[in-house]
Amino acid sequence: MSQTQRSRATGVVAIVLGVLLAALMVYPWPQHTPTPIIGGVIPAPLFFWIIWTALFVGYVAWIAYRWDPYAAVARRAEALAAQQNDANGEER
Amino acid sequence: MSATTMWIALAVFAGLLVFLGYLGHRGSTNTLEDFVLGSRKLSNIPAFFTVTATLFSAFSYFGITGQFYTSGIGAWIQVATTAAVGPILYFAGTRIWVVARKYGIVNVTEYLTDRYRSRWVGLVAGVIMIAALVPYMGAQFRGSGLTLEAVTSGGIPYWAGAVFLAVVVTLYVMSGGFRSVVWTDVIQGGLMYVLLAIAAIILVATHTDGLGNLLDMVEEQGQSALLSNPGADGLFGLPYLISVLVIFAAAHFTMPQLQQRWMAARSHSTLKFMAISLPVGTAIIYFCLFYIAMVGVVTRPGDPAPEAIYPAMIMEVLPQWLLLVAILAIIAATGSTANSIVLTLSSIVAKEYVNPARRRRGKVSPEQENKTLTTTARALLPVLVAGGLLVAFFGPSSIISIIVSITWPAVFLIFPTLLAGLYWRRATAPAAVASMVVSELIFLSLNQGWLPISLGGWHPAIPAAIVGVILLVGGSYLTKPPSKEHIERHFELFETDPARI
Numbered sequence A: 001m002s003q004t005q006r007s008r009a010t011g012v013v014a015i016v017l018g019v020l021l022a023a024l025m026v027y028p029w030p031q032h033t034p035t036p037i038i039g040g041v042i043p044a045p046l047f048f049w050i051i052w053t054a055l056f057v058g059y060v061a062w063i064a065y066r067w068d069p070y071a072a073v074a075r076r077a078e079a080l081a082a083q084q085n086d087a088n089g090e091e092r
Numbered sequence B: 001m002s003a004t005t006m007w008i009a010l011a012v013f014a015g016l017l018v019f020l021g022y023l024g025h026r027g028s029t030n031t032l033e034d035f036v037l038g039s040r041k042l043s044n045i046p047a048f049f050t051v052t053a054t055l056f057s058a059f060s061y062f063g064i065t066g067q068f069y070t071s072g073i074g075a076w077i078q079v080a081t082t083a084a085v086g087p088i089l090y091f092a093g094t095r096i097w098v099v100a101r102k103y104g105i106v107n108v109t110e111y112l113t114d115r116y117r118s119r120w121v122g123l124v125a126g127v128i129m130i131a132a133l134v135p136y137m138g139a140q141f142r143g144s145g146l147t148l149e150a151v152t153s154g155g156i157p158y159w160a161g162a163v164f165l166a167v168v169v170t171l172y173v174m175s176g177g178f179r180s181v182v183w184t185d186v187i188q189g190g191l192m193y194v195l196l197a198i199a200a201i202i203l204v205a206t207h208t209d210g211l212g213n214l215l216d217m218v219e220e221q222g223q224s225a226l227l228s229n230p231g232a233d234g235l236f237g238l239p240y241l242i243s244v245l246v247i248f249a250a251a252h253f254t255m256p257q258l259q260q261r262w263m264a265a266r267s268h269s270t271l272k273f274m275a276i277s278l279p280v281g282t283a284i285i286y287f288c289l290f291y292i293a294m295v296g297v298v299t300r301p302g303d304p305a306p307e308a309i310y311p312a313m314i315m316e317v318l319p320q321w322l323l324l325v326a327i328l329a330i331i332a333a334t335g336s337t338a339n340s341i342v343l344t345l346s347s348i349v350a351k352e353y354v355n356p357a358r359r360r361r362g363k364v365s366p367e368q369e370n371k372t373l374t375t376t377a378r379a380l381l382p383v384l385v386a387g388g389l390l391v392a393f394f395g396p397s398s399i400i401s402i403i404v405s406i407t408w409p410a411v412f413l414i415f416p417t418l419l420a421g422l423y424w425r426r427a428t429a430p431a432a433v434a435s436m437v438v439s440e441l442i443f444l445s446l447n448q449g450w451l452p453i454s455l456g457g458w459h460p461a462i463p464a465a466i467v468g469v470i471l472l473v474g475g476s477y478l479t480k481p482p483s484k485e486h487i488e489r490h491f492e493l494f495e496t497d498p499a500r501i
Helices: A003-026 A044-067 A071-091 B003-026 B032-040 B044-055 B058-070 B073-103 B108-116 B119-151 B158-207 B211-220 B238-254 B256-264 B268-299 B306-317 B320-360 B366-394 B399-412 B415-423 B429-447 B461-478 B484-494
Strands: none
Touching (some): A003 A044, A003 B073, A044 B073, A044 B268, A071 B073, A071 B484, B003 B119, B003 B158, B003 B320, B032 B158, B032 B320, B032 B366, B044 B256, B058 B073, B058 B119, B058 B306, B058 B320, B073 B108, B073 B238, B073 B415, B073 B484, B108 B119, B108 B256, B108 B429, B119 B256, B119 B306, B119 B320, B119 B366, B119 B429, B158 B268, B158 B306, B158 B320, B158 B366, B211 B268, B238 B256, B238 B415, B256 B268, B256 B320, B268 B306, B306 B320, B320 B366, B399 B429, B399 B461, B415 B461, B429 B461
16 A cells, blocks of 8 residues: 555545544434433533543544654744754844 | 732732733744744643633633533533544645745735735734624623622722733733733743633532532432523524534634744744643633533522633632632733734734835835834734723623634634635635625524524524635636736645755
């Protein structure tokens, strides 16, 4: 499998995961149903909302730190900015 | 609390903020990029505080507590929206960050003008943002006025509290621009987190035997609907929750004062850190506010002013010295939002409206232009703040109604134009202008009831956005895009395939 195909496959997985987690975030617990209190201190919808939100944050961390498809784009931009800073320093 | 004590505390607090503003001024250079973006050197920890302090304001203390109190647990959806902005911030945020660094762009309207090669796109987006954000700034001054009037039992009148915040914010933003805003946001943001947590712990401990007992009391009062969706008044049905997730996630990304923070990131790593840390900070604040609101439900049932329960409750339980600090934290939260808005708007007005008019009068050197722009942005600050004060004195009375009904949906409707600019080479200026103008008009008509159409629980901005996207796509195919060379100035920066670079 080429790098482009691998990246495309990862993109599809990312979209599916994102939609699934977003769906859980808008429907954390069935509506119009009795609400158990988890551990006696936190209502079930809030408990699951926290879980789904945490999973979504983990998903964003996976995109940003593990997959990081824009790493090369950012590296180029940072290298260019460093060059410009050096050039400005020399001009002064 | 006596007005004299409060005034002394406010004077000390204002002195600290103005001193921090002066520190920001010392490190600054006289360029617009430095004044509004701090020369793009925003690092992780200040970024976390300035983003959350900018986002959370009088709205968080009063509006959200009131919403948990009235409608229930569904207000937590806002935390989900800050998580959902993460992927947008990573993908679209990286693109705009790269373009802004390369071409020295300092705000989102300037990006739109450059990308679409049309002043009209930036002008229209700028008008929408100014119309949406001046009331938002006014809500902060209103929050300050209401709080100080309530805690001093009228000793500090509403107008004096509002004017106090307006003057202090103007002074320190004028002095050091973005650097001053970030320094003060770190202090104000830190104060906001610590005091909110302390207030929640003390309120729960004072009125109940713990969190479990608190929730039992809520159920015993027949308010168990507050602990599940769609909530006590049925607000948080599925269509509404989806609407809020879509609108706010996109609007968080598009908001010009937050855009400036994305653009100001020192590195890509800072941008990624902001995407991860924003929902964590939001969750901490909402967690505290939920339990504070539940204490309100059991101790102040049927309160006719749910937005005022937070300051009213802390006045009853906190010792005087801690109450003083807690009030300052509320004022800090309002100030940290107002300062970012006024700085951003001043750069938009200076770049999009004043500079083109000045250019028509004759050509000047880039250095001279930069200096004039910075001076103009500074001079505009008190004018914009005065606009916010007018809203505070004569605008709608409910803070949450201002924010939910005007600001976020209006900015959200610019998102399709922004995203198309970043991802779709074919997107054109006439289509972008038509999309923004028509979708805003539809939103306004639906929101005000001028178009009597039943939306089945969906927020009026959703159908407006759908029309906007159709117009943007259809219009772009019917009109001519900017030249390929111009478009590639942006898109060649986004190339991820090493073979094509």
